[in-house]
Amino acid sequence: MADTAVHPAASSEPRGPKPRKKLSRNNIIIYGTLLVVAFYYLLPLYVMVVTSLKGMPEIRLGNIFSPPVEITFEPWVKAWSQACTGLNCDGLSRGFWNSIRITVPSVIVSIVIASVNGYALANWKFKGADAFFTILIFGAFIPYQVMLYPIVIMLREIGLYGTLWGLVIVHTIFGMPILTLLFRNYFTSLPEELFKAARVDGAGFWRIYFQIMLPMSLPIFVVAMILQVTGIWNDFLFGVVYTKPDLYPMTVQLNNIVNSVQGVKEYNVNMAATLLTGLVPLVIYFVSGKLFVRGIAAGAVKG
Amino acid sequence: MSSERPNGLFRNIPAKVAAIPMIITALVVFMGGSLWTMAYSLTKSKLLPKWKFVGLDQYERLWSTKRWVVSIENLFIYGVCMLIASFVIGFILAALMDQKIRFENTFRTIILYPFALSFIVTGLVWQWILNPEFGIQSIIRGLGFTSFEFDPLYNADIAIYGILIAGLWQGTGLIMVLMLAGLRGIDQEIWKAAKVDGIPTWKTYLFIVIPMMRPVFITTLVLVAASIVKVYDLIVAQTGGGPGISTEMPAKYVYDYMFGGQNLGQGFAASTMMLLAVLVVVIPWAYLEFGGKKRG
Amino acid sequence: MESSISIRDLSLSFGAVKVLRNLNIEIGQGEFLVLLGSSGCGKSTLLNCIAGLLDVTDGQIFIQGKNVTWAEPSDRGIGMVFQSYALYPQMTVEGNLSFGLKNAGMAKDEIKKRVARAAEILQIEPLLKRKPAALSGGQRQRVAIGRALVRDVDVFLFDEPLSNLDAKLRADLRVEIKRLHQRLKNTMIYVTHDQVEALTLADRIAIMKGGNIQQLASPNEIYNKPANKYVADFIGSPSMNFLEGVIDISGAPQFNSDVMSFDISGYEFVDGPTGGPAWFGIRPEHIVTGELLANAPVQFDAEVELVEPMGSDTLVWAKVEGVPMHFRMDGQAEVRSGDQMRIGFDPARANIFNKETELRI
Amino acid sequence: MESSISIRDLSLSFGAVKVLRNLNIEIGQGEFLVLLGSSGCGKSTLLNCIAGLLDVTDGQIFIQGKNVTWAEPSDRGIGMVFQSYALYPQMTVEGNLSFGLKNAGMAKDEIKKRVARAAEILQIEPLLKRKPAALSGGQRQRVAIGRALVRDVDVFLFDEPLSNLDAKLRADLRVEIKRLHQRLKNTMIYVTHDQVEALTLADRIAIMKGGNIQQLASPNEIYNKPANKYVADFIGSPSMNFLEGVIDISGAPQFNSDVMSFDISGYEFVDGPTGGPAWFGIRPEHIVTGELLANAPVQFDAEVELVEPMGSDTLVWAKVEGVPMHFRMDGQAEVRSGDQMRIGFDPARANIFNKETELRI
Amino acid sequence: ADLEVTHWWTSGGEAAAVGELAKAFDARTDHHWVDGAIAGSGSTARPIMISRITGGDPMAATQFNHGRQAEELVEAGLMRDLTDIAEAGKWREVINPPSLLDACTVDGKVYCAPLNIHSWQWLWLSHKAYADAGVPVPTNWDEFVAAAPALEAAGIVPMAMGKQGWQQSGAFNVMMISLLPKEIFLQVYGDKDADVAAGADVARIFKAAADARAMASNSNVQDWNQATNLVITGKAGGQIMGDWAQGEFQVAEMTAGEDYTCLPGLGVNRTLQAGGDAFYFPVLKDAETTAAQGELAALLLDPEVQVAFNLKKGSLPVRGDVDLAAANDCMKKGLDILATGDAIPDFNQLVSSDTRVQIEDLFVEFFADASMTPEAAQERFAAIIADAD
């Protein structure tokens, strides 16, 4: 063909995929940065793990970064089942089940309420809805300390002070602003026509919520779940202020172990306790991290 | 019956019923609590709220207290740095993640995991790592750089930045994810157009993509700003406000005076100042969100 | 004829923005009404008002003689089909079809019967167990129609049901909807901005602009006797040719522009000959060439600028004395840009509009 | 003719999915090539390969004689216009037009001159200071074209630039693009799935299916001599009528089906008369009625099922001996469903395809 | 009945001491001690306790520091009146110094049970540090200050000091009591006499505090026990800290007089402040638990319980009539001083928490900022005292 004459050297010229150096400058920059960043993010975890596996004498030697010469699981055992809180020397295990007892209903109730709120705000706007929502967002900024007393009084008035359900309410209240924001944004991003179709089909508020919206909302529920589990599991202040010792969550023991000012600090036990306490949220992150990102992308942020 | 315009109050009853918890929370807890706080900031309540009106005395004292002024300054420095740094770092990380890299999941998890930990933990670990005796400084000195100085938590001038290091460690992961979500929401054709125009990647991000991500930035801003205003645990766990009063924060002032100093009036006055400051942030937000453009 | 739907003085505002202004429409039993208009003119808004998905600001809506202005959407006896299909993604086709019936508390057998019947009418029986994600665009649209069908409603509302589909499928489904209407004889209101759909489907077309109805008439009348210049320009593709000029009725009616002037005595004026500044409009297919020129009282020489072959026809863009004009020729026509040719038309087929009011004269 | 773009043995896979298979296309200087095909057939993918936005799996791409297989998009001398416009939303129109040039380090005067020229060509001068959000769809599309225009490129690539617009605007902009091509005389590659666009714009059309090119020829040839049944069916709206049957060449060539049988000696076979099972295709506009029946060697009685008035024409769906057939009549034709009428056609205008290979015979 | 008792004693020795209380309570009564410990010192625990009490769901007994912390709760009628139990146990006679019981008394009624005595006025000195610097171990504050340059020259921090307000203001108060006549202290904090606070005597203390600040400028620790650890390891010369520091030396197996020296009253005024912890008993609705509360209150002052508790806690018993043979050197010095009756009320008994926090804030700042002159600090100090109530 004529073209062959025009490009005699065609066969020797670039053909197929562009050759890419594995170590292009770009890649070096990208992966270099990421590695540095990963180092920064992993360093504390490394320190925690390493320390928690050392004995006290080794820790006194100083270098917190050096790997343990002699690995011991003693601190973990101690943190879990022996460390004392006042007179109770059964470690974190004592609060673990309390934490579960608190976290599970709090997460469920707060998510249920916030999702219904978000749904109502997105699809069933009523007069003043925007105003309430603005107040909610305002609430997101209120430091918890400020609300500590008013809430004590409110709980006292409704007779739930010191009970598990009182605490659940508190978590629901403080989780509400951000969760409602997330749910509202998410439901807003769902096609409105779906909602209209369901109304024409005669479905009411609840039926649309349960049969149409809920099944489509897995990603945002995962996001909400992760945020709430993290927040509630790690909560110390509310858990201790609004309940009684027999309900104290694990963080109270963690605080007791970590913050016992007097006496020698057992750093290895501290670290082990820290890791143990963080385990539940961490596991949830590692397991559902992908869904988390997808959920956020799916509507937590309005694009 | 249906020919009459029904009373608006009784339309969509289930929606209104379902919103009752929200309405109660908004009105009773957030509004009511705030107003109650403001009211009692005008009293000289000590351990228990008591209606002993003293006018603006508490505010006078508040603003003549150096610690409060320093707290405000600190919050400002911390807030500005945190906002800028977390947005910049979060965005850069998200941009890196967006380069179709290998091991994206791994890197993302690494960056996100600190968010799962409580501030008690964050504070403790970073206090340790930044400790000049056995933290980074001692390691580097051990390597032979004996004049190396890195003790942010022990130097009043820069202690706030030591807090920042830990705050960023914990917070940027979430921001990165938000930004990543925003980036993934950008029309791919914009990228193609920019490539055909020969615009370098960094310029595309800077001049085209970032301006397009305004809604993401607003959501992120709300989240970050809320956490900045509330910053308390991190300070307590890491420095306790020290050295000196160099890392004091308003929320800590509130707490210390309400419970440590057993001077509720003073604590409430400080709270009120914070609430007013928050209004300054939230009102423009509400305006952006609801003002002008209405959605069907 | 008894009205199936009657809309009286309907207004709707979003805040300060008036979207619908005092609309009045009567739709007969079994009529197929198409709402046609460009984007943002308020078609969907009107449909949503009829469906009860938006609260009207003023006015009344009657369906089958009942005032439903404030009734719930599901109580109005309407079914609605949306542009995006709006199928419930997590339910099977069967679930989608039966959802509304279940909500109404219908007996299981009856539901089954109705679903089966709808599936048969729409030929989607083999799909009943699938989820929407596993359907093609056309199939989804059929299911969406089915959802209205099972509810045995008096009135079907369609909001641009075909505009997400590609051209070919659109044409096929258009025919299907038409067949469905012939078979079911329900009242149907159909929103579109595609004039081909409007012309082929409608018994009557309502052309909307800025919340008003410009003309409400049969497709034939809309096409051949547009009530004003907007309608004339909006309907017809390619659009009508317009010449600007003045009507002179001092003698036999005459159209004069800067560059041309011709006799229009063949034109049927609405209220007898009227003079003054005017637009003279002639549809491209009414401009003839070649042998047919014999029947064209008005003739010009034209210079071809651009030729668009469209398979079955050829569209020619030309200039007559510097004035652009376009017209249709046969698909096999051999014309090239730059050619000179003679064209002509019969003013009896023209449409003339007052320059000021833009109304047909 | 010297090639402007030449694509050799181009393949592209996404992982295991082969999207393009060994494509070879030569595009001449100043040619307007349209890539036409249904959704997902790989049109955009091919365009992206040419633009350098996708790395090819195999093969080469030459633009203006230069091998650009590995070149950066901005170095290929191409400009691209996207379906979603892809305007930079926060920049003014002027900013959108000049951003690429600024970036290339061009002198300010020169930029100004080019922007002014592009704005003039596209008639968007009054919009230069506006942001995209304040533009209508058509204006946005023009700005998107302008962005390619200012860069003074050899080749324009369009990826369904009009499919987000409504029908009317689409028709107008189509003409504009055609004019632009006549004026600039650049090479243009234009992706669409709208056959009207393809037929009116293209010098040549490439019909794609599943990553292959089915036929690459002029619109006229594609329409009148489709290479296979897929192309015949795909092109033309309403689509071609197909009759299933067997060609008998024992005597004068004859087409026999279950219900009918007629002489096709007028048909021009590709390689002389060929027998065997076949599809007989005839376009709706080649079926005639009334006076024109005189020229129709083959005639039937048909029963009208459905009538679609389209303004300028009327589409009639009918049954002939139980076999569905549709055809076009004049816009003024008075037909109603249920009517009986006589129709006919000339087999010389038909297209016949082998039943098995589906290739034209 | 189960009695829930809240406190913030969570470190090893403290917990053991509480254990003694619980053991005695469980053994000697029919009731059961339910422990509600919250770590992180009073500032963490106190809001929780107050919330519980005001929330209407109080614990049966709770620890507070001796002093005015619970004043308003008492006034609000939320605390139980223990007067009859105190009378039955003859608390007025046995408690020494009596100021401890005064701190529990409001309007002539007793509302709390004092448990132990802690005193602040101690200077702890490291023999190793002084040996390394080649100077003799100081025997009073002036010598301590004079020896500072020698220590510094040897690379030793002259004075260890944690960077927390309570440690710094504590040290200041120790200097005020130890370096001035005790009346001044009482005038400043007891009578809230701002003129005295602004006067020349107090100015001397601010100078001394400035000296301390200079000496402690290289002490890079936060917690008091980390500071003590500097003394123990000889990295610092000395530390002003309360008697609880004793426990640290003990853990490090050091011997008083040999490895370290404790100077009560900074080796100048042998005056100790008698502060400490007390238990309060919120008003309960349930009669049975109320009765149990009474038994617990009585038990706390029991001589045996006092001994057992205080030996573990490292503090002094509130009864003058118990025998503490097992006490160590420093503790005995303290007992001696108390026995001679030269004790003054604790800071916490004199000023409100509000004032305390303000003073702490002042010293946090003063010690962190070398550019703050003693005069400026004193001016603010006087202002705080003037406003104090």
Ligand SMILES: Nc1ncnc2c1ncn2[C@@H]1O[C@H](COP(=O)(O)OP(=O)(O)OP(=O)(O)O)[C@@H](O)[C@H]1O
């Ligand atoms: N919720 C709303 N709030 C304010 N204005 C609205 C709302 N919904 C629609 N509008 C405005 O009302 C007008 C009519 O909108 P509508 O959706 O009825 O148009 P349409 O004719 O259906 O257009 P399209 O063909 O694009 O669907 C538009 O100008 C639109 O901007």
Ligand SMILES: Nc1ncnc2c1ncn2[C@@H]1O[C@H](COP(=O)(O)OP(=O)(O)OP(=O)(O)O)[C@@H](O)[C@H]1O
């Ligand atoms: N990044 C990708 N990864 C995997 N498959 C892809 C990717 N991009 C496109 N495809 C697949 O390649 C095929 C061709 O896609 P392409 O976008 O070229 O189609 P198209 O002809 O442009 O269709 P349309 O008319 O819908 O734009 C499709 O089946 C699509 O699913």
Ligand SMILES: [Mg+2]
């Ligand atoms: Mg619409």
Ligand SMILES: [Mg+2]
């Ligand atoms: Mg495409």
